Amino acid sequence: MRTKRAVLDVLAYLVLPFAVWSIGQMWLSRYTALLISAVPGFLYTVYRFVRNRQWNTTGLFLLGTTAASSTVDLLSGSAQAMLLNNVYYKFALSAFIIGTVAARKPISLYFAADLAYFNGKDRLEMIQFYSKHWMIHFQLLTVLFGCNYAVLGIVKHYLVDLYGVDGYASIFLILSCLEGTLGTLYVGCWLLLRKKIKESEIYAASDNSLQNI
Numbered sequence: 001m002r003t004k005r006a007v008l009d010v011l012a013y014l015v016l017p018f019a020v021w022s023i024g025q026m027w028l029s030r031y032t033a034l035l036i037s038a039v040p041g042f043l044y045t046v047y048r049f050v051r052n053r054q055w056n057t058t059g060l061f062l063l064g065t066t067a068a069s070s071t072v073d074l075l076s077g078s079a080q081a082m083l084l085n086n087v088y089y090k091f092a093l094s095a096f097i098i099g100t101v102a103a104r105k106p107i108s109l110y111f112a113a114d115l116a117y118f119n120g121k122d123r124l125e126m127i128q129f130y131s132k133h134w135m136i137h138f139q140l141l142t143v144l145f146g147c148n149y150a151v152l153g154i155v156k157h158y159l160v161d162l163y164g165v166d167g168y169a170s171i172f173l174i175l176s177c178l179e180g181t182l183g184t185l186y187v188g189c190w191l192l193l194r195k196k197i198k199e200s201e202i203y204a205a206s207d208n209s210l211q212n213i
Contacts, residue, residue, distance in 0.1 A: 014176055017037040017038065017040055017041060017172070020033070020036050020037040020039070020040065022169065024036050024037065029079070031076075031077070031078050031079040031082060033079075034073070034079050034082055034083075034168070035073055035074070035082075038069075038070060038073055041066070042066055042070050045062055045063060045066045046063065046066070048062075049062065049063045056110075056114045056117070056123070057107065057110035057111060057113070057114055058110075058111050058114045058115075059114075061107065061111075065093060068089065068093075069086070069089060072085050072086065072089050073085075073086070079165040079168075080160075080164075080165055083156070083160045083165065083168070083171070084157070084160060086156065087153045087156050087157045087160065088153075090149045090150070090152050090153035090156065091149075091150060091153045093146075093149045094146045094147065094148075094149035094150040094153065095146070096146075097142060097145055097146035097149065098142070098143055098146035098147075100142060101139045101142050101143055101146075104135070104139075106135070106138040106139045106141070106142035107142055107145070108138050108141040108142040108145055108190070109127065109130045109131065109134075109135075109138035109142070110127065112126070112130060112138065112190070112194075113126040113127045113130065133200075134193070134197060137193050137196075138193075141186075141189055141190060141193060144185070144186060144189060145186055148182040148183070148185075148186060151178075151182065152175065152178065152179060152182070155174075155175065155178060156171065156175055159171045159174060159175070
């Protein structure tokens with residue numbers, strides 16, 4: 001099941017967008033080709049949201065960011081503006097994510113609670129447990145998450161200046177690799193935190209209902 005999902009993710013977010021851009025630019029304007037190349041990822045995100053009924057923080061974050069990114073693309077008006085506006089969008093998203101830390105509502109904590117819910121735990125109980133004993137850890141994890149988008153924005157801005165719209169294929173491939181690397185770093189840090197939580201005395205002394213995070 002996980003292998004199938006991984007294959008679908010690669011197809012929807014990497015292979016199809018790249019193929020649509022490569023073919024579309026030969027027949028359409030570069031702006032139109034860029035817009036259409038974003039369609040597979042958008043439709044796949046909506047499909048997963050509806051199919052899995054992810055009415056939680058994780059699902060709403062994915063759907064909301066996809067919708068916001070698509071709106072920015074549609075309002076850009078040109079290929080160059082679309083690429084640069086996407087840079088500014090990443091900076092704004094980074095600020096929003098880090099802002100949840102300042103509000104003491106780190107979004108990574110809610111992602112973790114959603115995961116615990118899918119493992120049969122009570123979401124509210126897990127939020128309270130994480131908030132009471134592991135707040136600083138989830139704040140740091142969320143800062144890392146937000147910084148990932150800032151790094152992507154900085155690198156994309158540099159690549160747009162370097163390659164321009166004509167070099168979008170190179171920009172897309174480089175950013176896809178970077179995004180995968182940063183995503184792996186974030187997930188790796190979360191797994192280390194998860195392991196630390198499960199091995200802690202606090203966790204061991206907690207109610208049995210918390211035994212599967």
